[in-house]
Amino acid sequence: MIDLRSDTVTKPTEEMRKAMYTAEVGDDVYGEDPAVRKLEEAAAAILGKEAALFVTSGTQGNQIAVLTHCRPGNEILLESESHIFYYESGAVAALAGVQTRTIAGNRGAMNPADVKAAVRPSDQHFPETGLICIENTHNRAGGAIVSAANMEEIYQIGRENNIPVHVDGARLFNAAAAAGVPVTDFTINCDTVQICLSKGLGAPVGSIIAGSKEFIQTAHKWRKRLGGGLRQAGVIAAPGYIALTKMRTRLAEDHDHAKRLANGLNMINGIEIINQIDTNIVVADVAGLNLTSEAFVEILKQQGILSGSFGPTLVRFTTHFDVTAAEIDQAIETVAKVSKQ
Numbered sequence: 001m002i003d004l005r006s007d008t009v010t011k012p013t014e015e016m017r018k019a020m021y022t023a024e025v026g027d028d029v030y031g032e033d034p035a036v037r038k039l040e041e042a043a044a045a046i047l048g049k050e051a052a053l054f055v056t057s058g059t060q061g062n063q064i065a066v067l068t069h070c071r072p073g074n075e076i077l078l079e080s081e082s083h084i085f086y087y088e089s090g091a092v093a094a095l096a097g098v099q100t101r102t103i104a105g106n107r108g109a110m111n112p113a114d115v116k117a118a119v120r121p122s123d124q125h126f127p128e129t130g131l132i133c134i135e136n137t138h139n140r141a142g143g144a145i146v147s148a149a150n151m152e153e154i155y156q157i158g159r160e161n162n163i164p165v166h167v168d169g170a171r172l173f174n175a176a177a178a179a180g181v182p183v184t185d186f187t188i189n190c191d192t193v194q195i196c197l198s199k200g201l202g203a204p205v206g207s208i209i210a211g212s213k214e215f216i217q218t219a220h221k222w223r224k225r226l227g228g229g230l231r232q233a234g235v236i237a238a239p240g241y242i243a244l245t246k247m248r249t250r251l252a253e254d255h256d257h258a259k260r261l262a263n264g265l266n267m268i269n270g271i272e273i274i275n276q277i278d279t280n281i282v283v284a285d286v287a288g289l290n291l292t293s294e295a296f297v298e299i300l301k302q303q304g305i306l307s308g309s310f311g312p313t314l315v316r317f318t319t320h321f322d323v324t325a326a327e328i329d330q331a332i333e334t335v336a337k338v339s340k341q
Contacts, residue, residue, distance in 0.1 A: 002327045003306040004261075007171075007254070007280060007320035010202040015246075016239035025234035028054075029224070035234030039241045040208070046244065047193055048184035049210035053219050054237055056228050058170045059088050061194035061209040063095055065166045066131060067222045068215060069192070072097030074130025077118050079105040081140040083168055084133055095226075098130060107276070108138025109146045112153035119161050132158050135168040136186060137175045140310075142275025142283045143258075143318075145175045151189035158191075165189070170196040170207070174279040177251035191215070200251050200280060202321055203243035205236050250321060254280040257319040257328050264332030265317075268339050280319045287313040289339055296338075303334050 003009045012020070026032030036054050044052040055061045062084050066076065076092060078085055080102035084092065092098050101118055103110045120126040132154060136146040151167070158165040167190040169175075176183040187193050192211035197203035209219060223229060230236075255277070262282045266273045270288035275281070286296045293309040300307055310316040319328070 001304050001306055002323060002331050004317040004319065004323065004331065005306045005308045006318050007199045010320050010322045012204045012239050013202065013242070016203065016242050019238035019242055020235045023234035023238035025232040027231050028233040029229040029231065033230075033232065033234045033237065035237040035241065036230075039237040039244065042241060043195070043208040043244060044210055046183065047187050047195065047208070047210045049187065049193070050213045051216035052208050052210040053216050053223065054230075054233065054240070055207050055209055055223055056205065056230075057198075058083075058168070058194055058196045058207045059091065060223070060226060060228055061207040062088065062133075062166070062168050063091050064219050064222045064226065064228075065192050065194060065209055066092050066096045066098060068218045069164045069166065070096055070098050070130035073127055074098045075101050075120060075127040076131040076133055077101050077103060077115060077129060078133040079103055079108060079110050079135060079138070081105075081108075081138075082133065082135040083139055083170065084135070086140060099127060105138075105141070107144040108135060108141030109144070109150045110134070110154065112150065112157060115154050116157050119157070119163065129161070129163050132163055132165045133168060134165065134190065135170075137171045137279050137281075139170075139281070142277070143171065143174065143279035143281030144276065145178060145278045148179075148181070148185045148189060151186060155189040164191040166191065167193040169193045171199055171279065173248050174200050174251050174255070177248065178255055178279050197240040197243045200254060200320060201243035201247040203236075203240045206240045208244075247321070251280070254319040254321065257323065257325060258282050258317075260325065261317055261319065261328050261332065264329070265335060268336050270339050271335070274314070282317040282319075283310055284315045284317065285313055286315055299338055300335065303338060305331050305334050
């Protein structure tokens, strides 16, 4: 099988597996796991923040950020197809007691003027705006990069109104790699950030949230409340450290493979690539084949290619380090054969 469903499907490298076995561990709830502390310290330094916290998933990291920044009855501003709004099971309402105010973006980027207009004035009829969230790269916009300039404008709006800004940066290192800049060019424009270790970086589990020391101290308590306090967590933090420190430099290869795949698929009658390929996500419209995305995905599966439905006629392909250039070519050939049939 050539698995292009997501970059979450990667298997840990041999170095990661050995690190898991040999990790020096302790009880992380007591702050005694050396591998976890090493990972958190490295993450804070790389992301340009005072402190960091190892969490079980990107969703948990985002939810901890909302819970830490907001209080019940607040409103958060976020892009209308962002992961926090679209794919996190309504957790901000269920857990934090906040409501969402969505803003339609352009390729995942909110217009700063729209963000400014959405900030609630002081009035007893309105909820207070408690948080602004940015997703970078933006999943449902096809892995689009939200520019540092756009982030800076929104961050300034937040500062002017005393509203914190959180970045769901699950694939933020993809943005930095594609833009050819340090990740701090993006993280300087937010108060807190969440990054996934288990997507493009290839760790088997885990994410990081980073921010001020005060924020992380409170986030610790929310992690505990959510059942995220871990014991001898070094066995999963050790491969996370390798992912963070060694896997960032190869992300451009995934982006090249995505462009290669998009170019090949776009040459096939009945298939149209609908997104600009900024990073490692390709979104194909198969309406021209008179098939639903679910039917097309199932046909490809039978031919050894795994992909994902992304809408009624949209199919998502995601490149990662477990897929080679030769397999990208094989995938293109298989889709072409299926499409002719």
